[in-house]
Amino acid sequence: MPSLVGKEIGPTGYGTMGMTWRPQPPTQEVCFETLNTTLELGANFWNGGELYGTPEYNSLHLLNKYFTKYPENAEKVVLSIKGGLKKGQLVPDCSEANIRRSVDECLHQLDGKKSIDIFECARQDPQVPVEQTIEVLAKYVQEGKIGGIGLSEVDADTIRRAHKVHPIAAVEVEMSMWSTDILENDIAKTCAELNIPIVAYSPLGRGVLTGAVTSLTDIPEGDFRHHLPRFSDDNFQKNLKLINEVKELATRKGIAPAQIALAWVRSQSAKPGMPTIIPIPGGTTKDKVIQNMGGVQVLTDSELAEIDAILKGNVVAGGRY
Template identity: 75%
Template sequence: MPALIGKRVGPTGYGTMRMTWNPSPPSKEVCFETLNTALESGANFWNGGELYGTPDYNSCHLLKDYFTKYPQNAGKVVLSIKGGLARNEFRPDGSEENIRASVDECLRVLDGTKSIDIFECARQDPTTTIEKTVTILAKLVKEGKIGGIGLSEVDAETIRRAHKVHPIAAVEVELSLWSLDILENDVAKTCAELDIPVIAYSPLGRGALTGEIANFADIPEGDFRRLVPKFQGENFEHNLKLIKEIAALAKRKGSAPAQVALAWVRSLSNKPGLPTIIPIPGGTTKDKVIQNTQGVQTLSDEEMAEIESILKANGIKGTRY
């Protein structure tokens, strides 16, 4: 069963709920409670995918069950679905046959309880041009199977090429105090120029910025993060300096470190030359959703400048994957 990730989008008035995979999932009742709390908190842009789970039960199945029980909420939610992987394989397949099969399967599982407002291929197939991928998805928009087209983990040139074929509704990429890549590689700049919102996944640095991971041993056995260079050895010891600085700033503000980290991501939308940026924090329970959607929402210019100094003094070491 998918874990649930909720977040509020300050500048646009929308919020996001992301449904990804959790090896120790909460019950369906807890999931529904979390989804309802997210919606009540203004988080109405929900992101799921057929890859978040198994073919027999993924976030599309959960959504079908949820909207069957709460049909009145379907019209309140903007739903983005990620797919496009080869059947039963974790690799992109950009063929028209596969993309159509992916969309059709998601629609079959949702069973009419909710439309797909945005569909995005989880990764761009290196053997298929982005022009071909977007052309296929544009056909599905015209056919009424999906409402719009999103992109995931793409570079600036790919975004420009895609947008020439069909307007892009959103670009999903990693962004946090723990990962600044898109601010340095023209992805954010390009999205701003084309007026495309950025959906920032892992805005809490895969949990690092919550303050709940003090050392490598705090990461459970079998957890993906044990393989991530940022969490290992000397890299993590160095990266803890940034975490402690953010925690100290949060304490002065009377906030949780996670709230400050999310407020920083939201506040980037106010900077000239940057697009609307929507953070997607983790939260499998209503309490986590409440923490992530309430409290400090944006930071002052002085606080943003302070964090900029912290980042310059404590650059993150280690790669994302």
């Protein structure tokens, strides 16, 4: 198993973020059952943040309650937390004052029930050099308040610059068969060279690779995906061919499309010149976790070749954001 900040992690990660920012979040009882299931199945890399919810109730508050009830699980979990935004807004602010506010508030919300193993700014502030951001966070590592420093949604040059200031524990970026950008823009190459694991968010292509989205009407009204270019009427119709071919492959193998999608992400780690890649599929129920963790863990060379052909023949239309 790969290691992050001195802790072993299981075959896949898990995202807690989806639980506290949905219009109708699941009950605390369902959340706890889901989190317990992830640990039972070996998914002990958990990803949350103060932006997943509101300042009054976000994933850190949920985690506080969870680890209060299950203190024995605190050391089993590798916890990555995102912050560094203006309070209550999805706007980056990597000034020293705001980073300190963000880290301190996250620590306060956890209230010692669980340590922060990795802290990362959700987005790098274009007004602040990344070197300054890392210098501030490095002081928290030196003081023992956080275990390590991560990066989120940054380019290869930023990764190199940040790593020169302080070792980077992980880089979180979007990656799936729906989004293969990091394989082409030097991010994966750079992380492999520097021995930095990649945390792949949205490994199920924002839900489309689960097979549950066959038309735009399957996406609830008000869902933010309706604002993304890939989900515009014209682009989505083009992208349906990729979605359907993945579903057909999963049917032939007798497993769920989500399992194919996750196995593809995990299989990239085995390729020469690739870093360790940790997919963090979101999910709010025990059944979803069981499905995500089931099936094949990696794909055969012939299966990967078949998927490569599918991807080359069905270039995704529309930008990620």
